[in-house]
Amino acid sequence: MSYKIAIASGKGGTGKTTVSVNLFKRLNERQGTKVQLVDCDVEEPNDIIFFCDAEVIDVQEVSQKVPEIDSEKCTFCRKCVEYCEFNAIVVLPTVSFAEINPTLCHSCGACSVACEDDAIIKYYKPIGAIHYYKTKENNGLAEGKLEIGSTMQTKLIRELKKKISDQNDIIIYDAPPGTSCPVVETIHDSDYLILVAEPTLFGLHDLKLMVALVREIGLEFGVVINKVGLGDNDIYEYLVNEHIELLGEIPFSKEYASLYAEGEITGEIPETIHQSYTEILDTLNLKMMHHEGNHHFKW
Amino acid sequence: MKTVITSSGENNSAQFDKRFGRAAWFCVFDEETKESIFVKNTNTNANNGAGTKAAERIVDMNVQKVISGDFGPKAKDLLDKFNVQMVIVQDNDVTVQEIIEKLKA
Ligand code: SF4
Ligand code: SF4
Numbered sequence: 001m002s003y004k005i006a007i008a009s010g011k012g013g014t015g016k017t018t019v020s021v022n023l024f025k026r027l028n029e030r031q032g033t034k035v036q037l038v039d040c041d042v043e044e045p046n047d048i049i050f051f052c053d054a055e056v057i058d059v060q061e062v063s064q065k066v067p068e069i070d071s072e073k074c075t076f077c078r079k080c081v082e083y084c085e086f087n088a089i090v091v092l093p094t095v096s097f098a099e100i101n102p103t104l105c106h107s108c109g110a111c112s113v114a115c116e117d118d119a120i121i122k123y124y125k126p127i128g129a130i131h132y133y134k135t136k137e138n139n140g141l142a143e144g145k146l147e148i149g150s151t152m153q154t155k156l157i158r159e160l161k162k163k164i165s166d167q168n169d170i171i172i173y174d175a176p177p178g179t180s181c182p183v184v185e186t187i188h189d190s191d192y193l194i195l196v197a198e199p200t201l202f203g204l205h206d207l208k209l210m211v212a213l214v215r216e217i218g219l220e221f222g223v224v225i226n227k228v229g230l231g232d233n234d235i236y237e238y239l240v241n242e243h244i245e246l247l248g249e250i251p252f253s254k255e256y257a258s259l260y261a262e263g264e265i266t267g268e269i270p271e272t273i274h275q276s277y278t279e280i281l282d283t284l285n286l287k288m289m290h291h292e293g294n295h296h297f298k299w
Numbered sequence: 300m301k302t303v304i305t306s307s308g309e310n311n312s313a314q315f316d317k318r319f320g321r322a323a324w325f326c327v328f329d330e331e332t333k334e335s336i337f338v339k340n341t342n343t344n345a346n347n348g349a350g351t352k353a354a355e356r357i358v359d360m361n362v363q364k365v366i367s368g369d370f371g372p373k374a375k376d377l378l379d380k381f382n383v384q385m386v387i388v389q390d391n392d393v394t395v396q397e398i399i400e401k402l403k404a
Contacts, residue, residue, distance in 0.1 A: 087348025090355045090377060097381075101373060104348045 002168045003288050006190035008175035008183060010206025015226040016196045020174040021050045022277055025137050027170055036168045039143035040157050040186040041176040042128060047141060054133040062159045063124040064152055065107050069098040073119040083114035127152040130160050139168055153182040179213045192287055193221035194247060200231035204238060222247035248280035302328045302364040303357050304398050309337045311396040317368025320349030326395050327360060350374035366398060
């Protein structure tokens with residue numbers, strides 16, 4: 001069983017990617033631990049830019065089955081319309097018209113079951129690809145990359161997660177920004193969730209939305225405050241009042257920001273930032289040990 | 300010629316409903332007989348595709364014109380395909396009767 005850590009934030013630009021990549025690169029400090037990083041931000045996967053020596057080892061296409069109605073065979077009985085829960089099918093017997101709207105279709109297959117006249121044809125439409133990379137550290141990076149124009153983010157993330165081996169000791173999921181379905185798909189089965197937030201007014205607003213979502217799912221989580229020193233102290237008050245664990249604080253550093261821009265986030269990092277990650281890792285290690293312990297007891 | 304007006308209630312004095320797919324009722328007004336009948340919209344609670352379903356219903360009733368506040372892109376495509384004219388009324392505070400009066404004029 002792998003220990004799954006998801007990393008998310010209420011909005012983009014909080015440094016979620018940096019935190020994910022840094023933790024990934026440093027989590028193998030425990031000897032023999034296999035760690036894999038999974039970039040689930042399928043609309044804009046960018047973890048890869050921090051691995052200049054990564055090599056692509058495999059690419060797998062992911063496609064979606066989409067139905068179409070053959071109007072030659074269709075008898076306009078409207079049975080498929082009744083079966084379709086997503087209102088994706090329009091059948092107008094009076095004008096001999098039958099059509100499936102691909103943007104409403106969820107590929108559930110119910111219409112094929114409904115149709116007794118063999119009028120539903122299926123074809124495969126690409127929704128994206130999964131790229132596997134070998135990295136210098138650890139057990140590599142896997143990323144999902146959405147086909148331009150596809151709206152099947154959630155499905156692609158589901159397929160991506162299915163492909164990740166349970167032989168890993170630790171899996172890190174880098175979630176898309178926001179609080180929508182693709183985010184839920186990424187984080188819902190994680191053992192621990194890290195929310196990355198900025199200490200600003202907007203940062204706090206987005207964090208609150210995220211916390212509401214995470215509490216509804218019922219996940220164990222903690223907060224990492226990034227760019228400390230940029231904003232104000234409201235976020236700390238919020239965390240205390242809500243009894244939310246503060247996992248760590250990463251100071252804002254101009255010098256570091258320019259390293260980031262060059263894709264150099266783990267080489268020569270300032271000592272203060274290095275220290276912050278060490279603290280976060282210590283806490284995470286404790287959580288994992290606790291988790292393992294619980295599992296052994298259950299045995 | 301038949302016209303559909305999206306309505307919040309089941310009679311002519313009801314308030315016009317600006318939502319096309321989620322309007323509670325469809326008032327079908329016949330310009331020849333000057334009579335209107337009310338058809339309940341069964342898809343008001345659909346998560347998705349309410350507009351498409353409403354458009355399907357309207358094409359099926361052989362209507363030539365629809366008066367509503369706002370048509371989604373999918374509903375628009377379907378209504379266009381079957382040459383149903385779409386008329387947008389932006390006035391919130393108007394009854395179905397008042398719209399019918401304008402049609403008669
Ligand atoms: S596959 Fe499912 S969602 Fe798609 S048209 Fe058929 S019944 Fe509807
Ligand atoms: S169930 Fe088959 S035959 Fe009937 S309307 Fe649908 S596609 Fe046509």
